[in-house]
Amino acid sequence: MKLVHKIMLANFINILLIALTGFFAYRSHDQVLTKLRFVEIANDLNSSFLEMRLAEKNFFLYGDKSALPEIEIKIGVVSDTIEESRANILRAIGQPKIEQLESGLANYRQALKDAKVGDLAVQAKVREAGQKLGEFTNYITVSERSEVNRIIAGSRKGLFFSLVCILLSAVGITHLMSSRVLKSLKRIEKVTFFISEGDFSKIEPNTSTDECGLAISALISMAQELRNREEQVLEARKLASIGILIAGVAHEVGNPLNNISMMAQNFIDLYDNLGRDDHIEYMKRIEEETERIQRIVKDLLDFARPKKPDLMETCINNVVNKSMRLVQNMIYICNIEAELDLKNDLPSVYIDEHQVQGVLINLLTNALHASSPGDRLRISTGFNRITNRIEVEVEDSGKGIAPEMLPHIFDPFFTTKGASGTGLGLFVSYGIIKNHKGEMKVRSELGAGTCFTIELPVYRQTERSEQCLVSGL
Amino acid sequence: MSGFRVIVIDDERIVGQMIKASMEPDGYNVETFLNAEPAFARLREEKFDVVITDLKMKGIDGMDVLRTIKTAYPEVKVIMITAFASLDSAVEAMKSKVDGFFAKPVKIKDLKECIYKLLNPVDAGAA
Numbered sequence: 311m312k313l314v315h316k317i318m319l320a321n322f323i324n325i326l327l328i329a330l331t332g333f334f335a336y337r338s339h340d341q342v343l344t345k346l347r348f349v350e351i352a353n354d355l356n357s358s359f360l361e362m363r364l365a366e367k368n369f370f371l372y373g374d375k376s377a378l379p380e381i382e383i384k385i386g387v388v389s390d391t392i393e394e395s396r397a398n399i400l401r402a403i404g405q406p407k408i409e410q411l412e413s414g415l416a417n418y419r420q421a422l423k424d425a426k427v428g429d430l431a432v433q434a435k436v437r438e439a440g441q442k443l444g445e446f447t448n449y450i451t452v453s454e455r456s457e458v459n460r461i462i463a464g465s466r467k468g469l470f471f472s473l474v475c476i477l478l479s480a481v482g483i484t485h486l487m488s489s490r491v492l493k494s495l496k497r498i499e500k501v502t503f504f505i506s507e508g509d510f511s512k513i514e515p516n517t518s519t520d521e522c523g524l525a526i527s528a529l530i531s532m533a534q535e536l537r538n539r540e541e542q543v544l545e546a547r548k549l550a551s552i553g554i555l556i557a558g559v560a561h562e563v564g565n566p567l568n569n570i571s572m573m574a575q576n577f578i579d580l581y582d583n584l585g586r587d588d589h590i591e592y593m594k595r596i597e598e599e600t601e602r603i604q605r606i607v608k609d610l611l612d613f614a615r616p617k618k619p620d621l622m623e624t625c626i627n628n629v630v631n632k633s634m635r636l637v638q639n640m641i642y643i644c645n646i647e648a649e650l651d652l653k654n655d656l657p658s659v660y661i662d663e664h665q666v667q668g669v670l671i672n673l674l675t676n677a678l679h680a681s682s683p684g685d686r687l688r689i690s691t692g693f694n695r696i697t698n699r700i701e702v703e704v705e706d707s708g709k710g711i712a713p714e715m716l717p718h719i720f721d722p723f724f725t726t727k728g729a730s731g732t733g734l735g736l737f738v739s740y741g742i743i744k745n746h747k748g749e750m751k752v753r754s755e756l757g758a759g760t761c762f763t764i765e766l767p768v769y770r771q772t773e774r775s776e777q778c779l780v781s782g783l
Numbered sequence: 784m785s786g787f788r789v790i791v792i793d794d795e796r797i798v799g800q801m802i803k804a805s806m807e808p809d810g811y812n813v814e815t816f817l818n819a820e821p822a823f824a825r826l827r828e829e830k831f832d833v834v835i836t837d838l839k840m841k842g843i844d845g846m847d848v849l850r851t852i853k854t855a856y857p858e859v860k861v862i863m864i865t866a867f868a869s870l871d872s873a874v875e876a877m878k879s880k881v882d883g884f885f886a887k888p889v890k891i892k893d894l895k896e897c898i899y900k901l902l903n904p905v906d907a908g909a910a
Contacts, residue, residue: 557867561839564866564887565795571888572801579891580804595797 313491313520320483327479331472338465345458348402351395352451358388359444362418366440373427385419403450414443494522501529505536562606562723562733566599573599609734619662619745623769626659626666626691626700627652633670634689640675645683651690657768659700661746666766669739669750673704673762676735680708680760698768699748705761711754719752787902788830791815792822792848793837793864798889802835805891806898819843823851831859833898838865838872846872849879860901864889 362384369377392399392412399408418439424432518526577584577592584592630652641648677687688705711719718724720740725733743750747767754760789811791799799815806813814831816822818840825831834852838845849861862883863876873884883897 561867568864568866568887568889569795569797569801572798572891575891576801576805580808583808599797 313487313522316487316490316520320479320487323479323483324476327472327476331469331476334468334472335465338461338468341461342458342465344398344401345454345461347395347398349451349454349458351391351399352447352454354391355388356444356447356451358384358391359440359447362388363440363444366422366436369425370427370433370436378422378425381422382419385415388415402454407450411443411446414439414446418443490520491522494518494520494526497526498522498529501526501533505529505533557723559606559610559723563603566602569599570596606734609738619665619742621660621662621746623658624661624663624666626656626661626702626766629661629663629667630670630689630691630702632663633667633674636667636671637674637678640678641687644678644681646678646681646685646687648687648689651688653690653692656691656693656700659766660769661766662742665742666746666764669742669764670702670704672735672739673764677704677706677708677760677762680710681706682708685759693768694765697765699765700768702764702766703761704764705759707759710756710758710760711752712756716752716754720750787811787832789813789833789835789898790822790825790831791835792817792819792840792845793835794818794840795837798837798864801891802894806895809895811898819848819851822848826852826856826859831856832902833860833862835862835864835894838863838876839867846875846879849876849881853880860898862894862897862901864894 362381365374365377365380365384368374369381392408392415396408399411418436421432421436421439425436426432573592573596577589581589630650634648634650674687674689681687686707688703690703690705692701692703693699694701715724720736721733722737723733724737740750743764743766749763749765751763751765752760753763787810789802789806791802791813793799793815794817796815796817799813799817803813803815814822814825816825819836819842822834826834834848836845836848843851845863845865849863852859852861860882861880862885863881864885864887865872866887868884868886876884882901883894885894885897
């Protein structure tokens with residue numbers, strides 16, 4: 311059901327409850343008024359009856375002849391009152407009781423007609439009829455009063471219960487609605503978080519059909535659209551990098567081929583003018599150029615057929631230490647001041663040690679090439695709790711990379727080393743770290759140095775992970 | 784042929800060396816450079832007849848070399864060689880009035896013939 315329908319239903323229930331309460335309160339009030347009105351009439355009748363009984367007494371005890379016409383007048387007054395307030399009386403006590411009252415009054419009148427002073431039988435009859443009238447009105451008054459009390463008590467009870475009901479329904483429905491809306495908002499928040507993280511896999515399929523459900527559906531379809539676009543962009547970038555790769559291959563292989571060709575041409579043309587040492591020198595250099603092509607082809611094959619990483623739970627500090635041992639001699643020769651800052655108790659990573667070591671050696675040799683004697687090289691490891699990743703930083707204080715070159719350093723065949731580099735080292739390294747579900751980042755300032763950061767996800771089975779300790783270099 | 788002065792700019796050291804080795808016996812005076820700046824400095828100092836430049840180089844690339852020389856020294860012949868010859872780069876070089884365009888691997892004989900023709904237009908016409 312949609313949220314707007316739910317809110318309308320809740321409002322309708324509340325309004326219905328209030329209307330019912332109002333209706334019953336009004337009805338009780340009306341009943342009480344009718345009863346009270348009748349009680350007034352009954353009081354009037356009662357006092358008329360009392361006066362009639364008093365006159366009746368005067369007649370029978372003292373033979374007061376004027377009493378009879380007086381009673382007759384009173385009877386007329388009573389009849390008029392009944393006639394005037396018939397509607398009210400009828401509503402209060404109903405037709406049978408009015409008829410009972412009227413017949414009582416008629417009996418009394420009839421009894422009075424035969425009344426004579428000293429006739430005890432008639433006297434008793436009149437008294438009985440009068441008494442009955444009085445008793446009747448008394449009885450009715452009392453019963454109506456108790457009826458009024460009953461109605462008031464009932465209406466009080468009714469009002470109290472309906473108030474409780476209204477409160478309960480208002481509080482209950484509001485709580486239910488707000489908790490549902492909050493729940494949906496939480497889901498939207500989660501979905502948007504996953505989208506902003508770029509992690510579309512964690513988004514659960516939507517099940518609810520209300521407005522929040524629709525919003526979530528819209529977000530999910532947007533996320534899917536984004537994922538498709540991302541794949542298309544990745545595909546386009548792959549194609550573009552293949553284009554760069556082919557152009558690079560042509561250029562990189564073209565140069566040593568040209569060198570070989572030119573040397574071979576000169577070797578033939580100038581054969582007689584060249585000495586034996588020159589001949590050997592030419593051939594040596596041709597051999598060197600073929601090695602250069604071989605190196606490019608090997609790097610290309612590494613890129614084209616990346617070996618499946620042989621993943622093992624590893625302590626990153628050990629990999630850093632092993633890599634450092636391999637470049638230690640170069641660091642010494644280049645006269646670079648190296649500093650190791652490896653954090654203790656790092657969570658393990660799940661990596662192919664040889665591949666990551668290759669990446670580290672690549673970064674370290676790059677750093678050394680960019681440095682001059684006396685520069686500093688700093689290698690640090692750490693754990694980033696926010697990203698839940700191990701971070702390895704290789705930072706040099708060398709010449710740095712120009713800002714316009716920085717976006718291209720991971721491109722194939724991009725090199726700042728001229729003919730001595732193939733331009734594939736960082737490209738292949740980047741691919742290796744990506745294969746490990748990691749990230750490789752760079753920041754650099756021209757003249758101040760470069761810092762490469764490798765981020766690797768920590769080993770998930772924490773129960774098996776051993777805390778790793780820094781072992782000496 | 785003697786006395787003609789040639790500059791070779793290529794970040795591949797061997798290219799300069801081989802051109803120099805092949806042309807100097809013919810009487811050319813060849814100076815080689817790994818990038819354009821020192822070559823420009825030499826051009827400011829002395830008169831040269833031909834500049835052979837690689838297209839793809841770090842810093843100032845071959846196309847910049849061509850334009851700079853054609854603006855500052857229009858009489859100097861410029862020959863471009865490249866390991867990555869594309870139609871676009873050839874057209875661009877033509878527009879900038881390049882005198883010769885060679886794809887690597889370069890046949891030194893063809894290169895020398897081209898230079899000869901550029902420096903001896905009458906001879907070439909007669910041939």
